[in-house]
Amino acid sequence: MAPGDRESVGDPESRSASTGLADRYRVLVEHSPDAIVVHRHGTLVYLNPAAMRFLRAESADHVVGHSITEFIAPESIGPMLERITALGTHGTASAASEATVLALDGTTLTMEAVSVRTVWNGEPAFQVILRDLTEHKAAQKALQYQAALVEHVSDAIVGVSSDGLVSSWNPAAESVYGRSAEDVLGRSVSYAVGVPCNPASILSAGGRLCESHRRADGTALAVVVSAAKMPDGWVLVCADRSAVRRAEEHFTAVVESLESGVVVLDHGGRIESANLAAKTILGIEVGSDTTGEGSALPFRVYGTDEAPIHPFEHPVAVTRKTGKPSQAVIGIERRRDSRKFWLSLTATMLSAGDSALSIVATFVDITDAYRMSMKLEHAATHDDLTGLPNRPLILARLDEELTRPARVDAMAVLFIDLDNFKTINDLHGHTVGDAVLGVVAARLTRALPSDAFVGRIGGDEFVAVVPRCVGSEADDVRAEFATPITIAGRVLSVSASIGGVTVDSDDTRSALDILDDADHEMYQSKPVAQYLSHP
Numbered sequence: 001m002a003p004g005d006r007e008s009v010g011d012p013e014s015r016s017a018s019t020g021l022a023d024r025y026r027v028l029v030e031h032s033p034d035a036i037v038v039h040r041h042g043t044l045v046y047l048n049p050a051a052m053r054f055l056r057a058e059s060a061d062h063v064v065g066h067s068i069t070e071f072i073a074p075e076s077i078g079p080m081l082e083r084i085t086a087l088g089t090h091g092t093a094s095a096a097s098e099a100t101v102l103a104l105d106g107t108t109l110t111m112e113a114v115s116v117r118t119v120w121n122g123e124p125a126f127q128v129i130l131r132d133l134t135e136h137k138a139a140q141k142a143l144q145y146q147a148a149l150v151e152h153v154s155d156a157i158v159g160v161s162s163d164g165l166v167s168s169w170n171p172a173a174e175s176v177y178g179r180s181a182e183d184v185l186g187r188s189v190s191y192a193v194g195v196p197c198n199p200a201s202i203l204s205a206g207g208r209l210c211e212s213h214r215r216a217d218g219t220a221l222a223v224v225v226s227a228a229k230m231p232d233g234w235v236l237v238c239a240d241r242s243a244v245r246r247a248e249e250h251f252t253a254v255v256e257s258l259e260s261g262v263v264v265l266d267h268g269g270r271i272e273s274a275n276l277a278a279k280t281i282l283g284i285e286v287g288s289d290t291t292g293e294g295s296a297l298p299f300r301v302y303g304t305d306e307a308p309i310h311p312f313e314h315p316v317a318v319t320r321k322t323g324k325p326s327q328a329v330i331g332i333e334r335r336r337d338s339r340k341f342w343l344s345l346t347a348t349m350l351s352a353g354d355s356a357l358s359i360v361a362t363f364v365d366i367t368d369a370y371r372m373s374m375k376l377e378h379a380a381t382h383d384d385l386t387g388l389p390n391r392p393l394i395l396a397r398l399d400e401e402l403t404r405p406a407r408v409d410a411m412a413v414l415f416i417d418l419d420n421f422k423t424i425n426d427l428h429g430h431t432v433g434d435a436v437l438g439v440v441a442a443r444l445t446r447a448l449p450s451d452a453f454v455g456r457i458g459g460d461e462f463v464a465v466v467p468r469c470v471g472s473e474a475d476d477v478r479a480e481f482a483t484p485i486t487i488a489g490r491v492l493s494v495s496a497s498i499g500g501v502t503v504d505s506d507d508t509r510s511a512l513d514i515l516d517d518a519d520h521e522m523y524q525s526k527p528v529a530q531y532l533s534h535p
Contacts, residue, residue, distance in 0.1 A: 073100035090396030412469030415518035
């Protein structure tokens with residue numbers, strides 16, 4: 001049920017209960033830190049305060065009634081339409097994906113979007129939950145910038161004669177050491193690099209050393225020196241790593257301070273580096289194996305369906321296979337203390353197009369937001385008193401059954417109305433009445449097959465959808481009600497009028513028509529006196 005939806009029930013008590021549920025749901029939505037909007041037929045009909053802040057809207061009137069595409073960048077509209085087109089049934093949610101949102105002041109926001117098919121005032125609609133990815137992008141940009149620095153630093157190339165004098169000095173060497181070619185040509189290589197330097201010793205040590213050289217102004221340089229023997233001397237390649245080292249220290253500090261977890265994995269799935277947030281959340285150590293080969297991982301991974309994620313379906317594995325970024329919401333259960341987290345994770349190749357290169361996985365802890373979204377979804381689709389599905393969800397489930405491919409079994413739909421329930425409320429109070437409804441909900445669920453879908457549509461009215469009926473469902477319910485209910489020392493007899501309709505595989509009625517027909521059959525089954533007195 002979307003924030004503005006209202007369920008229509010027959011009596012004032014039911015309307016009050018429904019309104020209370022909607023109000024509590026609205027409070028949850030309006031206090032959510034994530035932006036939540038609802039659009040129907042492509043038009044925005046609701047946005048919460050967080051969404052107004054992101055869109056820079058002074059009031060909802062500046063946004064409601066406008067097309068949602070006005071606030072989505074053109075490149076994000078196609079993927080958005082693909083996402084919501086795939087949501088065929090009520091309550092289904094899309095995978096998290098990235099979208100560019102356009103605010104009213106012209107600024108753009110990179111956000112993670114999850115779409116949920118819902119109902120707004122009785123009509124199909126979509127609820128979209130948006131989370132700001134600014135911090136995630138900052139972490140990703142920091143890593144990419146660090147890699148770019150390493151790749152593009154120019155190297156000094158120095159020719160050295162057999163007697164140790166500089167024979168060539170390229171422009172990069174001038175830049176690195178702050179000495180012109182005129183100054184160093186024909187002079188000792190030790191003078192040129194600012195410290196004693198013996199190419200033969202470098203070669204005998206393996207041909208590659210990390211050394212500290214000095215610029216002409218005395219500034220220390222962190223240099224990786226590679227030496228190769230030439231017919232008339234040596235050639236030295238001096239890679240200045242000073243800037244890289246400073247950048248590494250800077251960006252390591254930035255990434256280490258992020259609340260987002262950042263993990264770099266090599267082509268074999270081993271963790272090359274991880275920031276403090278990643279180590280804390282996952283309980284990992286650098287060098288641990290995430291492929292599952294060898295010792296057990298210090299955490300379990302599962303999906304939003306609570307089932308374990310197959311290693312080949314993990315976002316890191318998908319990115320390694322496709323070379324493209326992969327996003328998912330995953331669950332983590334830490335083995336050392338059984339604590340559970342929900343993470344929004346993005347896996348990206350550090351260099352696209354090469355499956356042998358490292359992958360960076362960034363994630364944020366969305367446990368609180370995810371659990372709130374689950375509560376919001378449950379509140380939107382379930383009765384607050386009994387916990388049973390409500391009317392919109394019952395109709396959505398009935399629609400699913402009607403459109404299920406190759407359906408051959410006859411389906412039963414029961415409309416169940418408690419007889420003289422108002423008398424229980426009047427004589428014993430609403431607390432006892434509410435407790436009776438809870439017992440009735442449990443007995444209905446117990447009386448019907450395990451694949452039956454039982455819901456409360458308001459007041460003392462319940463509906464059951466039985467996908468494969470055998471014809472005895474109504475009698476089974478009556479048999480459950482034959483035993484009196486004991487509440488707070490009171491022994492109460494409860495009976496029900498039941499209207500049932502059978503739906504064959506070729507039935508052309510809509511879900512609403514079937515529910516109305518079952519309602520009509522229920523009234524036909526009532527004793528005359530109860531029928532006349534029913535509100």
